[in-house]
Amino acid sequence: MAHSYTPGLKVLHETKVKKDRILPLKGEVVVKLNDQVTPDDIVARTHLPGNVQMMNVGNLLNIDPTDVEAVMLKPIGSKYAKGEIIAETKGFFGLFKSNVVAPIDCTCESVSAITGQVVLRDAPIPVEVDAYMRGTVAEVVPEEGVVIEADAVFIQGIFGIGGESRGELVVLAESREDELTADMIKPEHAGKVLVGGSFLSLNAYKKALEMKVAGIVVGGFNYYDLEEILGYTLGVAITGSEDLVTSLILTEGYGEIRMGSRTFDLLKLHHGKFTSINGATQIRAGVIRPEIVIPLNKEDLKGDAQAVKINEGIQAGSLVRVIRAPYFGRIGTVVSLPSALHKMESETMVRVAEIKIDDEVMTIPRANLEMVEID
């Protein structure tokens, strides 16, 4: 049977989710294998070397670089408190001395006899990594971090902003077609993850920020409104490091697009459950999509988690979503995958699929289809 490789987003009602929780530098892992963890538990910590300040002591004291080491008051490697004198000239019979003081609490790392530079390093910066989601420590990578594993609902969005967040899942929209409006967001939603339907306006997002909502999952949002939130025009889809109280995940794309029924129904089913989300998106080689993870309790497990068949591609009967105009956002079933190239209205010669959408069969480039990957 003809089939075609098509990218797809995962919408899985039960799967094993594994998350690497790794330190940026080597450090200490503070949990053990098979420990049960909650999202806020610290699993590993380390210290990043402090920031560096360079002072040209030679210039500041008006002496030759080769003489700098001689006027330093302590040897290299010594600590200085902020305001403490680090170097001092002998002056003229003990008079007219000049000196340089430490601008920060620091350690002297090196002194250059060529440039007269003294390198001072700040105190180390502590870094901690938390568990992100409720689960079990499935693997310990010594000195680096852990892998947390959980049986969970796993849904990928198409685009997001803001990093990791978590909170109780609250489905506010009645249906997947409904817009999530500002008046639906209330003070009691602080720290929760809200689910809307087709659209979220800039005003509604601002209200969410004000109410300190932990995250929002919605079908669409206007691309041009991102600028006001981010403070710059988003040129490439690389996000996740924004400092936002409310992470935002779009399941469909930009504009008003109703949320996929499978996604909406699954979120509705888990209304009230504790959820971890991450808006970080990177659309480059090594794509990262935003995600929604809802860890399941033992009693919720149906035991029918399936290994997802990746890259199997679409074939007749596959459920697909159109991801480019003129039928953007429509969902249909593949009727056939003709092998011959087909000339589109744009005269582009492409491989196509025939898709049945609302009882009508349409011819659409395969490249403009996305598999709705369900379990």
Added chain:
Amino acid sequence: MAGKELKTILATDCGSTTTKAILIELTDQGYRLKTRGEAPTTVEAPFEDVTKGVLNAIMEVEELSGLTILDGDQIIHPMRDEKTGVDVYVSTSSAGGGLQMMVAGVVKAMTGESAERAALGAGSIVMDVLASNDGRLPHQKIERIRQLRPDMILLSGGIDGGTVSHVVELAEVLAAANPKPRLGQNYKLPVIYAGNTKAQKNIKETLGEITDLDLIENIRPVLEVENLGPARDKIHDLFMEHVMAQAPGYKKLMSWTDAPIMPTPGAVGSLIEMVAKQENISVVGVDIGGATTDIFSVFQGHFNRTVSANLGMSYSVCNVLAEATLENVLRWVPIDIDEGELTNRIGNKMIRPTTVPQSLEELIIEQAIAREALRLSFIQHKSFAVSLKGVQSQRTISDAFDQSGSGETLVDMMELDLLVGSGGVLSHAPRREQAMRMLIDAFVPEGITQLAVDSIFMMPQLGVMANIEHDDMAESARKAAVEVFEKDCLIRLGTCIAPAGKPKPGAVMLTAEFDLPGEGKKTFELKTGEIIVIPAPYEPIKAVLTPAKNMTMGKGRGEALVTEVYGGTVGLILDGRGRPFELSTERAQRIQNLNKWSKATNEYPDSELLGGA
């Protein structure tokens, strides 16, 4: 010594998404492209082995050519018999984000710029240029280095025998940052020092322990001379030894190839440089991809390359919108579109980068964006491809009236002979006329300029072939690269003939007489604001081009030019829109002009959308 005559050459290019293989054979008509194959690149999970994609692409070549090239997981080379194996296998790579470098120089506009030119010329992406005078405080520079985690650093500064302290200060900043490379935690960051030779000892003391330091010739031994060759070669060596060796599967791939793997843009650049040198012409080459746009140029024998890292047609399409503004994109669109909806559509292309335009409207918008991406990239290129700054030259009295000095752009559109475009939006445009129009509208060539597109983006593979250094293969491989480039790689679109100057409205700005094959002499009068397309094949065509009094074809105002021009799949395009070319700011006039030019060049199908049937 005459080397061995190569019969078959296999070359691959491992891109970040697709691995492309080409097979070249020696035929009665010289070297020709026999067939090609492609497969998804397999650097990322779940495969994490680049050779899998390479083998898949080669398997496609095997099927199409009937040759047996693979023996299990091995490429059979040299050839065993007529049907088994190939003589040579070579490859380029830009997978895993290509080569990402930081460069440093004492003065930003002098050694900093030379270092940047060397790194770009070698095919890398320059993430940042550090300089003693870049206005940043040492701790800001240190933070930047740590944050960027480059694959390699090129440090330069000072002329030979000049001051030592500034360049050592830069080395101290590097040492304090103690950067870790992006790939592989267990090796030291490669640093190339190409500055004042007098400072080498101090640089070694400062960086020798904590980095993998290489000391090479100064990139700017005296102010008047730029010596980029050794730095470029060293970058290529280190790219192989360090960066590529860390990427999954590359050690294996390196053991297969008969010549070092080159970074893709480095290979393209060296091919363009070679063609310009061989034919003694000025060339501009452009590759517009999903994320970046690369521009290469050779003017007055000087090669330059720039990468506009965030101007592309999919991953960074929204950045084109941000940098060019929506207004500038829309000025190329002859239809009414809701602006809010349009930005959402472009945003959706960014987050779903692999889609293709199905409707004519989508195609027109995509090509409008491409014009702006190309235009902006070329502006960046022109400001970078300049003569050496800081050089004092002797001036005569006549020069005193000439404002040109050091740091002037080398790009002269009147001098440009050949403009080559590649990348999906140009190579896969449904009509070749569209590619030609995009190139003309974005680059605005003056005088006589031949245009071509690289049909299947073969330039990387041909570039690496031209760089094979084995004594017994070099000559034959270079010959193959040039012949295939001429015969199979380029699709000759034709020639753009555009008089420069501000023409009078409605007046005849150019009278052109051509001796067309099979038709004889024909004369055309080009009026202001018109475009005329004359179908003509890729053959030398005698031409007499007489511009109006206030216009020039490069010889002087009103001076006739007797020359030879070449047609192509589109033909000869007489562009009467004047230079500098400006679109009307009046909406109705602009749309009328766009439709008129579109019709004249047979750019789009006749459609209701464009006011047609």
